[in-house]
Amino acid sequence: MSSQVDATADEATEEMNVVTAVKETLRQEMHRDEHVRLLGYDIGPIGGVFRATEGLLEEFGEERVVDTPLSENGILGTAVGMAMRGDRVVPEIQFTGFFYPAFGQFMYTLVKMYERSGGNLEVPMTVRMPYSGGIKSSEYHSESTETYLVHTPGCRVVVPSTPYETKGLLAASIRNDDPVFFLEPKKIYRGSTEPVPDEEYTLPLDEARYVRRGEDITVYCWGAMVRHAETAADNVDADVEIVDLRTLSPLDVETILESVKKTGRAVVLHEARRTLGLGAEISALINEYALDHLHAPIKRATGYDVHFPGHQIEDDYLPDAQRAQYAIEAVMEYEF
Amino acid sequence: MAQWTERRPSEEFYRVLDPDGKPVNDVPDVDESTLRRMYRTMVESRLFDEKTLAMQRRGEVSIIARTTGEEAVSCGSAAALEAGDWCFPSYRQTPAALYWGADKARAVAALMGTEPETIDEHLPLEGEPEVNFTPVYVPLAVNVTNAVGTAMTDRFRGTDGVSLSYIGDGSTSQGDFHEALNFAGVFEAPAVTVCQNNQWAISVPSHRQTAAETIAQKAEAHGVPHERVDGNDVLAVYEASREAVDRARRGEGPSFIEAVTYRMVEHNTADEESVYRNETEEEYWEDKDPIDRFEAYLLSEGVLAVDDLEEIREEIREEIQEAVDRAREVPVSDPEEMFEHHLHESTWKRDHQRAELQAERRGENPFTDFTGEGLQ
Incomplete structure (x- = not known):
């Protein structure tokens, strides 16, 4: 559990899971700012395929909770126009794997408008996308596609790992003036809960979070992988530091370097394919700026360089606590 | 030389003036x-x-x-x-x-x-x-x-x-x-x-x-x-x-x-x-x-x-x-302007890469940072 929850122990809280935190934060932000407008297909009467917008149509009406035709590029392209008019648009792309048709609007207008207009046209927007695997929902519904986004300037990429983090990061994303991709790990939508303050709060969009401090090795992770890192840390004979990156773009390079300079060992844990996954960037940053602190090579415990497999074998693809543990142990045992 | 065969578009369309400028339809009321x-x-x-x-x-x-x-x-x-x-x-x-x-x-x-x-x-x-x-x-x-x-x-x-x-x-x-x-x-x-x-x-x-x-x-x-x-x-x-x-x-x-x-x-x-x-x-x-x-x-x-x-x-x-x-x-754009208007706030990488460009333009080696704390 994150340290922030302890800090708010005296305040009124409600026990909730991640998907409820998404919904409650959307509701809060829509009450706070009349310019917040939701856009997406199946977000209306059914409340989203994961029920993240349940009840919002009834509460805010069809001008603010806009069920759209089935067209991701149409959603993103019209959302850009709305944002140019000062709406704070929160489009939902139903799954990260459905984002590809929207790549044109993403590359040509969403991330370029602010720059091409010399700063005169802003595109405040939070694109919500249910993200990553682990719920046996088949190949096109399980991918971790953050690399495409992180490689692109002009947007932020945020991944929450707990209900508390979800509320603070989502509120901050909606209030931010940049395009933000808010990737919601489906695996942790439900299942675990924690107390979330009723009060409004935001969390920074460029700071990683120390999940736990340790002296021997750093595990960099985010989203649904954080709990696997925690389990692995409990099961190894080493003092493990866990860094939840939270914001994949821009990366909190200072925290990444600060941690590994102390521990001298590092593992990156992510669901995406390994090649040019974020582990490659983190490894390269450490190589460039902290090589003489290293006691061992960096290992990347990730998905394989394959298409996301059918759900019978998805657990063999996905990193878990065991894979994280192997990586930690291998790096701990290595001697130059 | 291979060229496309010419096809002229149909002239079934709304027209006010013919190509000689003569009205062939009601002329809209324009001051x-x-x-x-x-x-x-x-x-x-x-x-x-x-x-x-x-x-x-x-x-x-x-x-x-x-x-x-x-x-x-x-x-x-x-x-x-x-x-x-x-x-x-x-x-x-x-x-x-x-x-x-x-x-x-x-x-x-x-x-x-x-x-x-x-x-x-x-x-x-x-x-x-x-x-x-x-x-x-x-x-x-x-x-x-x-x-x-x-x-x-x-x-x-x-x-x-x-x-x-x-x-x-x-x-x-x-x-x-x-x-x-x-x-x-x-x-x-x-x-x-x-x-x-x-x-x-x-x-x-x-x-x-x-x-x-x-x-x-x-x-x-x-x-x-x-x-x-x-x-x-x-x-x-x-x-x-x-x-x-x-x-x-x-x-x-x-x-x-x-x-x-x-x-x-x-x-x-x-x-x-x-x-x-x-x-x-x-x-x-x-x-x-x-x-x-x-x-x-x-x-x-x-x-x-x-x-x-x-x-x-x-x-x-x-x-x-x-x-x-x-x-x-208008003077030639300052090369550092390429870093402007990507995100509303500065980032570690932007600041770092801007410093690299500055060094390069001064004729200095931009690859001297091995700690993440800035160019040496």
Whole structure:
């Protein structure tokens, strides 16, 4: 559990899971700012395929909770126009794997408008996308596609790992003036809960979070992988530091370097394919700026360089606590 | 040499003036000052093309795409807008911007490759333009989707703005075109989309874009009212656009206009059109020049006198020269401006890479940071 929850122990809280935190934060932000407008297909009467917008149509009406035709590029392209008019648009792309048709609007207008207009046209927007695997929902519904986004300037990429983090990061994303991709790990939508303050709060969009401090090795992770890192840390004979990156773009390079300079060992844990996954960037940053602190090579415990497999074998693809543990142990045992 | 077979577009369209400038239909009620403003805008665009072409030949601008021959389309349609509306041009709508008083010096500076920040700093706008112009879109058809988005906001807010966007015939083969019109239809968005059908997408003719009889009919499937007009007749374009804009403003939803025109020149200055199309086609269209046609009409109506014509051109040439002189005085962009306006806040990587560029420009080695704490 994150340290922030302890800090708010005296305040009124409600026990909730991640998907409820998404919904409650959307509701809060829509009450706070009349310019917040939701856009997406199946977000209306059914409340989203994961029920993240349940009840919002009834509460805010069809001008603010806009069920759209089935067209991701149409959603993103019209959302850009709305944002140019000062709406704070929160489009939902139903799954990260459905984002590809929207790549044109993403590359040509969403991330370029602010720059091409010399700063005169802003595109405040939070694109919500249910993200990553682990719920046996088949190949096109399980991918971790953050690399495409992180490689692109002009947007932020945020991944929450707990209900508390979800509320603070989502509120901050909606209030931010940049395009933000808010990737919601489906695996942790439900299942675990924690107390979330009723009060409004935001969390920074460029700071990683120390999940736990340790002296021997750093595990960099985010989203649904954080709990696997925690389990692995409990099961190894080493003092493990866990860094939840939270914001994949821009990366909190200072925290990444600060941690590994102390521990001298590092593992990156992510669901995406390994090649040019974020582990490659983190490894390269450490190589460039902290090589003489290293006691061992960096290992990347990730998905394989394959298409996301059918759900019978998805657990063999996905990193878990065991894979994280192997990586930690291998790096701990290595001697130059 | 392999060339495309010539096919002339059907003349089943709405037309007010025939190619000789004689009315063949009811003439829309347009006051004389607006008529003169439209004429002046078209001439201004033509002369702007001439000037920037000469600059391109001298290497002062890298590449240009001329509007020559197509002036009536964006002039006539933009003239139907009102203050507060939104306009989303592609790259062959110089007249739309000129009609609403765009600063020609800024346009020239942009052609010279100046960063937008530098232009803003050295050629500040004197007051906001009456119509909101977006930056010129280079990727095709994506502007239509954005324009439908701004229109949807007007619809949802209950405000009466109209959003106008421009595409070519080739762009109607793009997914964005159909997605945008579909959204416009579903949400009854006050969006007017004008297809400036100039018969060519670089070297591919209009008849290779679609098996549909007209481009206008593509809107039919999306439930969007459409009209096909003679795009070399500025009064026909104006009247069709005014009806579409008025309908949108009344809350009656989107429209699509196919304006049939012709790209009388190359696609851009890197193109060689004689490779793929023949001279007889070009000769056929020469007789349909939109400026000649409108000029003949205005002379016959007494809105202009023969003596005015050269005077107007001389005045515009002076204005353009003055704009070019102002643009030439804008200093070359500071390379560090490439880092501007990506995110609203600075980032570790931006600061680091900017420092690397600074070192490189000082002639120092930028790769001396091995700790993440800055260059040594």
